[in-house]
Amino acid sequence: MFMTDRILVVEDEPDALELIEFNLEAAGFRVFTATDGPGGLQRVRDGGISLVILDVMLPGMDGFEVCKVLRRSPATSQIPIIMLTARAEEIDRVLGFELGADDYLTKPFSPRELVLRVRGLLRRLHPPDPAEAQVLTFGDLVIDPSRHEVKIHGNRIELTATEFRLLQLLAQRRGRVQSRDALLQEVWGYEKVIDTRTVDTHMRRLREKLGNSADRLETVRGTGYRFRDE
Ligand code: CA
Numbered sequence: 001m002f003m004t005d006r007i008l009v010v011e012d013e014p015d016a017l018e019l020i021e022f023n024l025e026a027a028g029f030r031v032f033t034a035t036d037g038p039g040g041l042q043r044v045r046d047g048g049i050s051l052v053i054l055d056v057m058l059p060g061m062d063g064f065e066v067c068k069v070l071r072r073s074p075a076t077s078q079i080p081i082i083m084l085t086a087r088a089e090e091i092d093r094v095l096g097f098e099l100g101a102d103d104y105l106t107k108p109f110s111p112r113e114l115v116l117r118v119r120g121l122l123r124r125l126h127p128p129d130p131a132e133a134q135v136l137t138f139g140d141l142v143i144d145p146s147r148h149e150v151k152i153h154g155n156r157i158e159l160t161a162t163e164f165r166l167l168q169l170l171a172q173r174r175g176r177v178q179s180r181d182a183l184l185q186e187v188w189g190y191e192k193v194i195d196t197r198t199v200d201t202h203m204r205r206l207r208e209k210l211g212n213s214a215d216r217l218e219t220v221r222g223t224g225y226r227f228r229d230e
Helices: 014-026 037-045 063-072 088-094 111-123 162-174 182-189 199-214
Strands: 006-010 028-035 050-056 081-085 102-104 135-137 143-144 150-154 155-159 217-220 224-227
Touching: 006 014, 006 037, 014 028, 014 111, 028 037, 028 155, 037 063, 050 063, 050 111, 063 081, 081 088, 081 111, 088 102, 102 111, 102 182, 135 162, 143 199, 150 199, 162 182, 162 199, 162 224, 182 199, 182 224, 199 217, 199 224
Parallel strands: 006 028, 006 050, 050 081, 081 102
Antiparallel strands: 135 143, 143 150, 150 155, 217 224
């Protein structure tokens, strides 16, 4: 049986909520809504939600806090989150180290753009190719796809699903430059070229988490990124 993906939209502005709901339903998704932070959090905890669209400015508990709480709990940590922000200055915080959202959109955004991102992030939830389950070892750095685990000197590094996929993909294609567009396509599932700082911000966060092993992640100016395997 085909199960329709269930999207939760957490937004307190009625017009914005209605617009998003309308467009997602038109795209074939089943949509649930919440109009404040605690309500959104509760709805995710109730289960069955495939992806969350989370506004930053919310009554009760803001989107940053909701995102952080969802990421902290094993039951909800893997659910893709797209955050909506009214201000460009908030983007770094949205994608920030402690929050771990998968992507963001700055208001006003085109509903079509939102639908493309939702589709992309859901597409990648599908079970990975068994050939990709191979453990990758680079000195002290161990990437284990079947356990979804990264270890450095035996210590487990906590990565979000997106960070993990980004690292895994670069490591699998070590030595070869991966463009931002290619990474957006394969890590985020985006089919169209989307103008976003998502890749760079995630990369920065991934490097922070990897500490000394971050040396392996090279920036290739004007092109993208490469995993160095000496
Ligand atoms: Ca709002």
